[in-house]
Amino acid sequence: MYRVFEALDELNQTLEQAYGVPMTSNCMVPRNDMLALLDDLRNALPVEIDDAQDVLDKQEEILRGAEERARNMVAEAESQADDIVARARQDADTMVADAEHHASTLMAKAEDDADHLVGSARREAEDTVHRAQAEADRLVADGNASYDRSVSEGEAEQERLVSQTEIVRRANDEARRIVDTAHVDSERLRTECDEFVEGKLSEFEESLSGVLRTVTRDRQALRRGAGVSRRRTE
Known part of the structure; x- marks a missing residue:
């Protein structure tokens, strides 16, 4: 492709440097050089340009062939689409029928299971009610027995408390009597103790007085030198 532009440049340069023909716009160029440049230019043109020219020459034929192939492809596609739609409809009808049959089977099985569950639930509910009633009767009986036992125990406890109250009253009276007696005995013993201590202290005082008199004599x-007199006791 580079040679094409180079040949065009040389051709342009040759035309610009050519001698002009007087009184005209023509020029004189070397024929052999120009032919050689044109051959180089023709040989340097890419093959794709020639192919493109062939395509342009056969454009109508190619377009007609393409349109024909397109129509054939469209017709074939439409035929295939019709076949696919027909098969899809047939498959859909088959699937719907199978689904309806399966749904009917499931519904029947579900109804049977529901009836079985309802029956089992009813029997279990009845058994539960019977057990609950029996348990309630037992609890009521136990409650009544416990109530009667509590009442009996309460009455017995009441009688015991009444009896204990009388005993407590008597015990309080006896305690007060014992306390009063203890107070009287305590006062008596204190008086006797005071009298005994007073007597002993008086005797001790008299004895100490005699001893002091003897010591003084x-x-x-001793001061007079007469010797120690014999101790006398009173």
Whole structure:
């Protein structure tokens, strides 16, 4: 492709440098050089350009062939589409029939299962009610027995408390009597103790007075040098 542009440049340069013919717009160029440049230009043109020219020459024929093939392809596609639609409809009808049959089977089985479950639930409910009634009767009986037992125990406890109240009253009276007696005995013992202590202290005081008098006389005798007098006791 580069040679094409190079040949065109040389051709243009040759035309620009050619001698002009007086009184005209023509020019004189070397024939052999121009023919050689044209041959180079023709040989340098890409093959695709020639193919493109062939395509342009056969354009109408190619278009007619393409339209014919397109019509054939459309017809074939429409035929295939019709076949596919027909098969799809047939498959859909078959699937719908199978689904309806399967649904009917499932509905029948579900109804049977539901009836079985309802029957089982009813029997279980009846058994539960019977057990609950029996348990309620037992609880009521136990409650009545417990109530009667509690009432009996309450009455017995009441009688015991009444009896204990009388005992407590008597015990309180006896306790007060014992306390009063203890107070009297305590006062008596305190008086006797005071009298005993007073007597002993008086005797001790008299004994100490005699001892002091004796000690005083002995000291006086010692001072006079007369010797110690014999201790006398009173």
